[in-house]
Amino acid sequence: MHARLAGIASDCRASQMSDQPICRLRIKVSACASEDRVQGFVDDVLKIKVRATPEKGKANKAVKKLLAETLGIPVRSIRITRGQANPLKVVEIAMQETAVFAGLPHD
Numbered sequence: 001m002h003a004r005l006a007g008i009a010s011d012c013r014a015s016q017m018s019d020q021p022i023c024r025l026r027i028k029v030s031a032c033a034s035e036d037r038v039q040g041f042v043d044d045v046l047k048i049k050v051r052a053t054p055e056k057g058k059a060n061k062a063v064k065k066l067l068a069e070t071l072g073i074p075v076r077s078i079r080i081t082r083g084q085a086n087p088l089k090v091v092e093i094a095m096q097e098t099a100v101f102a103g104l105p106h107d
Contacts, residue, residue, distance in 0.1 A: 020094045021094070021095065021096050021097070022092050022093070022094055023092070023093045023095055023096070023097045023100045024081070024090055024091070024092050024093075025046050025090070025091050025093065025100070026044060026045045026046070026088070026089070026090055027045065027046045027047070027048055027063070027088075027089050027090075027091055028042075028045050028046070028047050028048070028087055028088055028089075029048050029049075029050060029054075029059060029063055029087045029089060030047070030048070030049045030050070030087065031050055031052060031053060031054040031059040031062075031087070032051070032052075032053055032054070033049035033050060033051055034049075034051070035049060035051065036049065036050050036051055036062060036066050037049045037066075038066060038067070038070050038104060038105055039105070040104070040105040040106050041104075041106050045088075046104065048063055048066065048067070050062035050063055050066060054085075054087075057084075060080055060084065060089075063080070063089075063091075064078045064080065064091075067091065067093070070103060070104065071093065071095065071099070071100060071103040071104070072103065073093070073094070073095060077093060077094040077095065078091055078092070078093050078094075079091065079092045
């Protein structure tokens with residue numbers, strides 16, 4: 001794994017409650033953006049832009065859809081566990097951490 005991502009990977013842990021590994025990521029969402037885009041990591045936070053508005057869960061749905069498309073997994077494999085009404089969120093992705101980081105943009 002890339003040395004810069006080593007600190008971020010510490011937030012990814014296999015779940016002891018299921019057979020599926022779970023990767024937890026901190027993200028910062030910019031809603032009402034001009035495009036839907038996973039920008040990459042700044043320190044240990046993944047920055048994401050979505051066109052959707054932050055009302056009635058629209059931006060959260062857009063974030064999950066964008067991450068699923070980026071990683072090539074079903075939307076149901078992504079769950080927002082913290083920050084439902086906040087731009088700073090924690091997401092859980094049902095996927096190996098190395099596959100998550102391989103599928104996300106980084107320097």
